[in-house]
Amino acid sequence: MAGRNDKHEIWQGTLVLMVLKTLETMGAQHGYGIARRIEQVSGQKLLVNYGTLYPALIKLEQEGYIRSEWGNTENNRRARYYRLTSAGRKLLAAEARAWKRAHDLLARFWRPQEP
DSSP states (O other): OOOGGGOEEOOTTTHHHHHHHHHHHHOSEEHHHHHHHHHHHTTTOEEOOHHHHHHHHHHHHHTTSEEEEEEEOTTSOEEEEEEEOHHHHHHHHHHHHHHHHHHHHHHGGGSOOOO
């Protein structure tokens, strides 16, 4: 298992994309489940800061990209479950395209220069 020093904070501007993708992939999740999934998918290389995650969830809900409802966890504890809305799916698609364009642009700097 990786030590705490092996984990990295989530990059600026990527948390929303990871939250939306997690909800698209996993369906309704509570905040802890979203955080664990992001850490799992990153191979335990990313550290989710709850002081950043929950304000992002609140903002996404206020903007209509996700909605929430109370439910019980597998441990029978009450938790707020977040679900992607159709507006959230559209945002996810737009953000994914933007990150793909940015990735492709940056990749040019690592390829040998063409004449």
